[in-house]
């Protein structure tokens with residue numbers, strides 16, 4: 474655990490150290506007029522936007538040419554790298570499901586995401602195992618929302634449901650093991666719509682030892698409540714709070730009402746249309762881009778300026794929009810008001826999966842006993858490392874197969890591909906041909922492999938399950 478604590482402390486220390494500069498870059502990345510205004514009147518522009526730095530800190534912005542990476546950029550990069558180290562240590566090492574069966578399912582979903590959503594999405598995603606909604610609907614109604622909630626209808630009451638809530642965490646804890654630590658308590662909801670949000674977080678902490686991260690879009694509204702929450706969550710050792718700043722006016726209000734120190738460990742995400750941030754193309758935003766493709770082209774242009782995109786030939790030679798989902802859960806999504814549970818994992822949003830995640834199954838539970846039954850039945854159906862004989866075997870529709878004289882290539886989005894040599898992998902290459910051409914059940918494909926290529930049942934089973942473990946074979 475020491476490595477984990479160290480990683481979190483290092484991340485927080487870098488945020489605190491560069492809190493003022495961080496605020497500067499929040500405005501810089503959100504406001505296209507900011508730079509011009511700085512050039513016209515540096516001090517007045519900073520004052521108007523509640524930013525306190527010295528001109529010297531960002532001198533590079535006013536210099537004609539500089540081949541070295543500026544110090545201010547290195548400092549911001551330091552925060553990003555420390556965050557990534559923490560994410561890798563905590564979410565990818567400490568928060569793994571204890572059941573080997575769920576672990577292999579999760580691994581397979583992550584493998585698939587490489588081909589479906591690209592390496593950057595996959596490597597930076599937290600791949601949480603549980604998200605819980607404590608409201609039905611959302612009061613905010615962001616036009617770009619990738620998750621398209623209805624308007625706010627109901628909240629889950631802590632007063633009447635605390636006992637059930639604790640039982641819920643315990644059941645999920647015993648099912649997930651360490652993966653329970655990756656839980657967070659919002660999805661297509663605004664956490665602070667629920668008047669008891671803080672109490673639910675404390676219960677989660679008491680049961681699991683982890684206070685969940687929070688993202689809110691109302692930091693500018695109930696400022697006293699949010700300030701108290703920042704203090705509370707920091708006392709309980711949360712790793713992150715995040716403010717979604719949906720307009721420049723909201724950013725100014727937030728920067729005015731919270732000091733740099735108060736926001737030092739808060740990630741302020743500029744989400745106004747002209748900000749550097751590119752929206753996830755699912756939900757409401759995808760509906761807009763279907764009607765207005767220029768909207769997507771504008772966002773795509775922003776993505777293509779990111780170093781991870783333009784420096785990677787796989788990305789920069791691909792036409793695909795590299796932000797097709799904002800989903801960060803490969804596991805359970807639960808709404809406590811409607812008592813609905815879904816098993817989900819990220820995918821590029823399509824008409825089949827418009828919210829940017831696959832829903833493998835969903836069910837309602839009347840009480841916690843029913844929840845346990847659902848978990849057990851899904852464990853048997855989905856959390857397996859090998860396919861069943863009657864399972865239908867087909868590649869995901871976005872996988873392209875290419876057959877050359879020497880190789881068979883399976884190619885996903887963003888030019889992500891896996892190559893199989895016909896000489897070194899004769900069985901698997903034959904099986905890829907059969908799966909592409911036959912679209913049959915597991916046992917039928919085995920029979921074809923035996924009949925046409927004299928491949929034994931043991932060898933064909935192994936080959937199909939290898940392709941399954943790479944995440945190429947559709948599970949829906």
Ligand code: SF4
Pocket residue numbers: 611612613614615617618619620621622660661662663690
């Ligand atoms: S982005 Fe968040 S706050 Fe905005 S509508 Fe969606 S769920 Fe609500």
